[in-house]
Amino acid sequence: MAKKKVTPLMQQYNTIKTKYPDAMLLFRVGDFYETFGKDAIKCSKILGIVLTKRSNGSDSENELAGFPHHSLNTYLPKLVRAGLRVAICDQLEDPKATKGIVKRGVTELVTPGVTLNDQVLNSKSNNFLASIHFNKNQLGISFLDISTGEFLVAEGNEEYILKLINGFHPSEILYQKQHKSRYEQLVGDRFYSFGLDDWVFQEDYAEEKLTQHFNTNTLKGFGIQDLNLGIIAAGAVLTYLADTHHEKSQHVSNIARIEEDRFIWMDGFTIRNLELLYSSNDQAVTLLDVIDKTISPMGGRMLKRWIALPLKDLSTIQQRHNIVAQFLNNEEKSYEIVTLIEQIADLERLVSKVATGRITPREVLILKQSLDVVPKLKEVLGFIKDESVTVLLDQLLSLDSLRQKIQEIVHEEAPHNISKGKVIAEGYNEELDNLRALAFSSKDYLEQIKEREAERTGIPSLKIAFNNVFGYYIEVRNTHKDKVPEEWVRKQTLVSAERYITEELKEYEAKILGAEGRIFELETAIFNELLNGLIEFIKPIQLNASIISQIDCLMSFAIAARENNYVKPVVNEGFDLIIKDGRHPVIEKQLPIGEPYIANDLTLNKTEQQMIMITGPNMSGKSALLRQTALIVLMAQIGSYVPAKNAEIGLVDKIFTRVGASDNISLGESTFMVEMNETSSILNNLSDRSLILLDEIGRGTSTYDGISIAWAISEYIHEHSTKARTLFATHYHELNEMTQSFPRIQNYNVSVKEIDHDIIFLRKLVKGGSNHSFGIHVAKMAGMPRFVIKRSEEILNTLEEKPSKGTVKEKTQKITEDNLQLSFFQLDDPILENIREEILNTDIDTLTPVEALMKLNEIKKMLGK
Numbered sequence: 080m081a082k083k084k085v086t087p088l089m090q091q092y093n094t095i096k097t098k099y100p101d102a103m104l105l106f107r108v109g110d111f112y113e114t115f116g117k118d119a120i121k122c123s124k125i126l127g128i129v130l131t132k133r134s135n136g137s138d139s140e141n142e143l144a145g146f147p148h149h150s151l152n153t154y155l156p157k158l159v160r161a162g163l164r165v166a167i168c169d170q171l172e173d174p175k176a177t178k179g180i181v182k183r184g185v186t187e188l189v190t191p192g193v194t195l196n197d198q199v200l201n202s203k204s205n206n207f208l209a210s211i212h213f214n215k216n217q218l219g220i221s222f223l224d225i226s227t228g229e230f231l232v233a234e235g236n237e238e239y240i241l242k243l244i245n246g247f248h249p250s251e252i253l254y255q256k257q258h259k260s261r262y263e264q265l266v267g268d269r270f271y272s273f274g275l276d277d278w279v280f281q282e283d284y285a286e287e288k289l290t291q292h293f294n295t296n297t298l299k300g301f302g303i304q305d306l307n308l309g310i311i312a313a314g315a316v317l318t319y320l321a322d323t324h325h326e327k328s329q330h331v332s333n334i335a336r337i338e339e340d341r342f343i344w345m346d347g348f349t350i351r352n353l354e355l356l357y358s359s360n361d362q363a364v365t366l367l368d369v370i371d372k373t374i375s376p377m378g379g380r381m382l383k384r385w386i387a388l389p390l391k392d393l394s395t396i397q398q399r400h401n402i403v404a405q406f407l408n409n410e411e412k413s414y415e416i417v418t419l420i421e422q423i424a425d426l427e428r429l430v431s432k433v434a435t436g437r438i439t440p441r442e443v444l445i446l447k448q449s450l451d452v453v454p455k456l457k458e459v460l461g462f463i464k465d466e467s468v469t470v471l472l473d474q475l476l477s478l479d480s481l482r483q484k485i486q487e488i489v490h491e492e493a494p495h496n497i498s499k500g501k502v503i504a505e506g507y508n509e510e511l512d513n514l515r516a517l518a519f520s521s522k523d524y525l526e527q528i529k530e531r532e533a534e535r536t537g538i539p540s541l542k543i544a545f546n547n548v549f550g551y552y553i554e555v556r557n558t559h560k561d562k563v564p565e566e567w568v569r570k571q572t573l574v575s576a577e578r579y580i581t582e583e584l585k586e587y588e589a590k591i592l593g594a595e596g597r598i599f600e601l602e603t604a605i606f607n608e609l610l611n612g613l614i615e616f617i618k619p620i621q622l623n624a625s626i627i628s629q630i631d632c633l634m635s636f637a638i639a640a641r642e643n644n645y646v647k648p649v650v651n652e653g654f655d656l657i658i659k660d661g662r663h664p665v666i667e668k669q670l671p672i673g674e675p676y677i678a679n680d681l682t683l684n685k686t687e688q689q690m691i692m693i694t695g696p697n698m699s700g701k702s703a704l705l706r707q708t709a710l711i712v713l714m715a716q717i718g719s720y721v722p723a724k725n726a727e728i729g730l731v732d733k734i735f736t737r738v739g740a741s742d743n744i745s746l747g748e749s750t751f752m753v754e755m756n757e758t759s760s761i762l763n764n765l766s767d768r769s770l771i772l773l774d775e776i777g778r779g780t781s782t783y784d785g786i787s788i789a790w791a792i793s794e795y796i797h798e799h800s801t802k803a804r805t806l807f808a809t810h811y812h813e814l815n816e817m818t819q820s821f822p823r824i825q826n827y828n829v830s831v832k833e834i835d836h837d838i839i840f841l842r843k844l845v846k847g848g849s850n851h852s853f854g855i856h857v858a859k860m861a862g863m864p865r866f867v868i869k870r871s872e873e874i875l876n877t878l879e880e881k882p883s884k885g886t887v888k889e890k891t892q893k894i895t896e897d898n899l900q901l902s903f904f905q906l907d908d909p910i911l912e913n914i915r916e917e918i919l920n921t922d923i924d925t926l927t928p929v930e931a932l933m934k935l936n937e938i939k940k941m942l943g944k
Contacts, residue, residue, distance in 0.1 A: 087180045089115075089141070095168055095185065102164040102188060105151075109174070112167075113145035120144075125161045126154050155189065156198040162271055165189045188323035191271045192251025193225055195437060200226055202425065203371075203379030208319070209249035210312040211240065211265075212280050213258040219308025222247050223316045227380070227427040228330035228434075228621060230316075232309035233337040237265055238760065241347040243337065244270070246387030248357060253315055255280045275315055282307055285314020289334070292317055303336045330434035330617050342388040343716060344733040344764075348757055352738050353709055354665070355386050366710060369664050370719060372638035374417060376425040377624050378631025385632060389716040391732050396650050398467040399633060399718025404647055405463045406637035412462050413637060419456045420631055423449045426624035433613045440493035440502045440606060443613075446620075447485040450478050453623060460630070471626050476619045488609050502602045511601045518594040521587075525551070528583065536562050543584075551584040636719040643668075645720035648711075653729040656683040656712070656770070656804055660724035663707035664714065667722065677842040678724070681708060683770075683804040688825045690797055690805040692814050693844070695829030700842040701808035702738055704829065705772040708806060709734055712770060732768040735761040737776060755788075762795060769803040771796065775810060786811045797821045914938055 085093070088108070092115060096104050103122060105112040114122040119142040123130035130144050146154050151167075158165050167189065171182045189196065192208030200206050205224045212219040219234040220243060233243060244252070249270060254262040256274040266272070278284070289298060289310065298304045313334060320328060351357075354365045367386060373379040390396050406413045429446045432438035438446075454477045460468065490504045503511060525543045533541055538559040545551050549570050555563055556576045563569075567579035639645065643664070660678035667676040677700075682688055693701050711721045715728050737757050758776060765771075776789045789811055796805050802823070807814075817824045830843050921934060 091180060091183060095166075095183065099164075099166040099185060099188065102166040103158060104166045104168055104185075105155075106168045107148060107170050107183065108145075110148055111145045112148055112151060113143060115141050115143055117142075121163075122158070125163075126157055128154075152196065152198055155196055159189055159191055159194060159196075159199050162191065164273075186324060190251055190273070190323060192249060192253075193320065193323045193325060195226055195431065195435060197428075200428070202376035203373070204383065205229065205247070205380050207247050207249040208251050208253070208316060209244065209247065209270075210253040210315040210319070211255075211262065212308050212312040212315065213255060213261055214308055217308055219306065219310070219312040220244075221309060221313035221316050222249060223313075223320075223331065225320065225325060225328065225331070226431050228328075228332060228431055228617075229427075230313070230331050230334040231337050232303055232306055232313050232334060233339070234306050234308040235339065238346055239339065241265060242345060242350060245347040245350045246356070247384075253319055273319075275319065279315045279318050280311050281314075282311055285311045288314040288317045292328070292331070293334070298334075301334050301336075303334060306336060309336070325435070327435040329614055330431045330621070332618055332621070337388070341390065341392060343391055343713070343731060345389075346735065346757075346760065349709075349734055349736045350387070352736050353706055353713070355713070356383055364665050364669060366665060366714075369643070369668055370635065370639045370714070372635040372642075373631045374420045374634070375423055375627065375631050377427050377628040378420070378635065380427075381625075381628040382632045382635060385717045386713070389713050390718070391716070391730065393650060393652060393730055396716055396718055398465065399636070400647055400650070400720075401465055402463060402468055402633045403636045403640065403718065403720060405465065406634055407640060409462060412459060413634065415459050416456065416630070416634060417638075419452050419459065420627065420634070422452045423456075423627060426450075426620055426627070430617050430620050430624070433610060434617060436607075436610060438610065438613075439495040440489060440497055441495040443485060443489050443606075443609070444491070444493055447482050447489070450482050450620070450623070453477055453627075456627070456630075471629065474622060475626050476623055478616060478619060478623075481613070481616050484609070484612065488605065497603060497606060498599065500598065500602065503605050508601065508605060511598065511605075514594040514598050514601070518591055518598060521591055524587065528587075536564060538562050549580060550588045552578045552580050553584070554578050633718065640720035643722060645714075645722050646725065648715040648721045648723075648726040648728055650715050650728045650730060653727075654685045654768070654802075654804070655727055655729045656681070656708075656731075657725070657727040658682075658708065658711060658723050659726070661707055661711055661726070662722040663703050664710055664722045666703055666707075679704060679707075679842075679844040681806075681844070683806070685767075685802040685804070685823075687823060689802050689823035690793065690807060690821075690825070692793070692817065692824060692826050693806060693808040693829060694810070694812055694815065694826070695808075700829050702774050703842075704844060705736070705738055705774055705806050705808055709736060709770065709772055730768055731770045733764065733766055734770050734772070735764075736772045736774075737761065738772060738774040758792060762792070765796070765799055765801045765803050767801040767803070769801065771803050771805040773805065773807045773809075775808065786813050789814060790817065793817060793824065794821065797824055910941060914941055917941070 092104070092106050095106070096118075103114065103118045105114065107113075113119075119130060122128070123144040126144075126146070128144050128146055130142055133141060133143050155165060155167075165188070166185045167187045168183050169186045171184050174181050189199075190208075192206065194200065194206065206226050207222045207224050210221050216236065217234055218237060218240045219232070220240050221230070221232045222243075223230045233239075244266060252262075252266065252270050252272045253275055254272060255277055257277050259274055262272065286298065290296060293301075298310065303309060320326070345353075351359070354363055356365055356367050358365055367383065371379060371382055373382050406416075424445045426446070426449060429438065429442055429449075432442060433446075453475055457472055457475050457477070460472055486504075488504060488507055490501050493502050494500075505512060505515075529541065529543050532553065533539055538555055540556055540559065542554040543551065544554060552570060553567065554573075554576050555578075560577055563577075563579060567581055569577055570580050571578040658679075658681045661681060662676050662678050670676060681691075681704075683691065693704065695701050711723060711726060712728055712731050712734065714721045715726065716731065737754065754776065758773070761771060761773075773792070776785075776792055789807075789809060790813075793805075793807060793814065794817070796803055815826050818826050825846070827844050827846055830845050917934075917938060923931075926934065
């Protein structure tokens with residue numbers, strides 16, 4: 080069989096594609112980006128563009144799909160959001176100046192975690208690339224947002240690493256190929272991931288990579304020198320940046336450790352369960368949705384980090400509360416601050432574009448305009464008399480020299496595209512000004528030639544114009560062509576006129592065209608020189624961005640407090656947790672208009688009320704009360720005001736929740752096994768400042784097993800030396816008895832009102848235990864078939880009979896016998912149910928034979944016979 084011919088173009092494509100087998104290759108051909116083969120099929124489906132077949136000069140057909148190169152920013156985001164790695168292959172030389180095949184190469188590999196494209200990025204979310212390094216028991220992790228320059232490292236056990244992943248929600252995670260199964264066991268398939276070769280995860284290599292990047296001898300100055308596993312993960316990130324052609328990264332100018340001791344400990348389950356930032360339900364409202372009133376994208380991103388990492392440092396918490404209080408007390412000044420922050424663009428991402436050389440002339444202007452606001456913001460914030468704010472304001476830099484430089488160099492109407500011209504300000508470069516005068520004063524000069532030649536030749540109606548075929552020309556109507564001088568050269572004959580060129584016009588044309596080319600060269604050179612100068616201001620601009628973000632977050636807390644009637648909490652080093660009229664910040668925002676939220680009081684301490692047993696039916700609000708308590712504590716410790724009338728919060732260092740089922744059946748774990756694993760983790764990590772929230776522990780097994788386990792867990796927490804503050808919601812009313820033996824356990828119930836066998840949820844927490852679950856009432860509200868409800872009531876009545884009526888075994892036997900007798904009527908059929916009622920209500924002892932026959936006839940008619 081003859082070998083199929085392949086054109087030079089396709090040979091070049093195949094060679095480049097071989098280097099990037101797992102990426103979609105966008106191959107620049109002329110004014111289009113083309114895809115071929117399987118890439119083309121996939122591309123056409125994702126982008127909804129036409130799939131064609133061409134021979135491409137070879138003997139075989141090949142699928143092809145493409146789009147204009149200027150549409151890259153439209154189509155690239157769709158490909159990346161579809162979870163694809165996209166290799167952008169550009170022409171590396173001018174096709175006009177090249178004989179034969181144009182040199183091409185991949186200039187950028189865009190992945191979900193490595194992109195600078197504004198259409199791919201979410202302005203209020205970081206786009207973190209994470210890297211995990213697995214060791215025996217400990218793991219290292221790093222997070223880098225190439226779009227902002229933030230670079231963080233940490234290390235710890237699997238639980239801690241998973242908590243960080245859930246909090247930072249990276250767009251892409253790198254891992255060592257040999258640990259793929261361990262990675263999947265830890266993280267699953269919730270995040271886009273990519274495996275790297277094992278050699279990338281070497282300590283010496285990683286440290287060398289980091290010191291080279293930061294141009295230092297050691298990593299001691301960053302305070303991460305002892306995080307060996309984290310350093311290895313960070314080195315893998317930098318290697319990946321090089322592999323994806325993102326070597327220009329001067330804006331990644333710092334690397335910091337995530338200090339575990341500074342922040343409240345929350346496991347991954349707690350973060351997901353409380354729905355702080357994200358929810359598995361797309362329609363759900365999160366805490367972030369309620370309290371995010373930030374104005375700038377930078378502030379929005381910082382707020383997410385604050386929520387994911389609540390503080391344990393009391394002085395910082397109190398400083399934040401004090402600043403929020405001053406914003407609330409000075410509404411007029413607050414409005415001025417909001418107005419000023421609205422004028423500030425995303426400094427972090429603009430700086431990243433400076434470092435990577437991707438910033439446009441218009442964006443440089445925007446950068447300057449944003450920096451112009453800083454002195455004004457600093458002046459307005461002067462009203463806050465707080466030492467911590469003074470320290471912040473002292474760090475805010477006006478950067479006068481930079482702003483002056485941009486103003487001198489960049490034209491006030493500069494475009495995004497440098498090729499459009501008018502990039503450099505008038506008066507900055509004399510040669511540029513002269514060239515512009517030549518290029519843009521052509522109208523006046525041509526008018527002078529026209530008037531002079533008309534007078535010289537006596538042709539009053541001659542015109543001077545331009546076309547792409549032969550440039551500038553003079554057009555003379557046929558009535559005057561006998562007056563045309565000999566030195567004019569005829570170039571075109573029309574029906575009623577003729578067109579001529581002259582030596583003077585050709586010389587002027589050459590000057591103008593040369594001027595336009597030289598203008599572009601000069602403007603490009605001057606602009607690139609400016610960008611090189613901007614690089615030295617990256618760190619100061621990043622510092623300004625950080626401070627403005629903090630101000631934005633604190634202003635957000637003030638706005639949320641004003642809108643939602645939040646109060647300033649008292650956070651102290653005590654151990655009391657006292658909440659007066661507490662509310663769930665998310666649920667109260669979702670209530671129908673006019674329906675008030677039922678607020679509740681709550682007190683936990685180490686002396687009298689360490690643990691509260693909360694009983695009450697499903698749907699009564701037990702779980703909401705548990706979550707509400709956790710959210711109020713978290714809001715207080717990120718510096719926010721809280722939804723309550725009053726709140727005193729003894730500093731919390733760990734929050735544990737076991738609320739609702741989180742089965743890992745796909746990993747072979749039952750609900751009960753997951754429940755026990757999570758509860759075991761809680762009991763093994765208690766501290767004296769822990770807050771524990773347990774909901775229905777033990778329900779995944781038999782009743783007596785469940786009660787026994789729940790009792791033992793409660794007893795362990797009560798007797799443990801830490802005396803951890805605990806809320807325990809349960810269906811097991813037997814646990815109410817614990818208050819008799821354990822002095823710091825108190826019974827409460829979420830009250831309901833029963834009217835004519837119906838219940839009304841009052842959602843009020845009251846002292847005392849509840850002895851009724853109301854489960855059947857809830858089933859009725861859920862629309863359970865009437866027969867099931869009625870049968871449930873009969874079984875419940877049998878089971879609740881006094882012991883003298885029989886043993887549990889005898890009661891269950893009676894239920895079984897009743898079930899067999901009534902099996903005919905267990906179909907969910909209203910006709911059969913009516914017949915059953917008719918028979919049960921008939922007194923057969925008083926029926927005459929004729930009446931019995933008539934009754935049978937009625938039943939027969941009910942059956943439609």
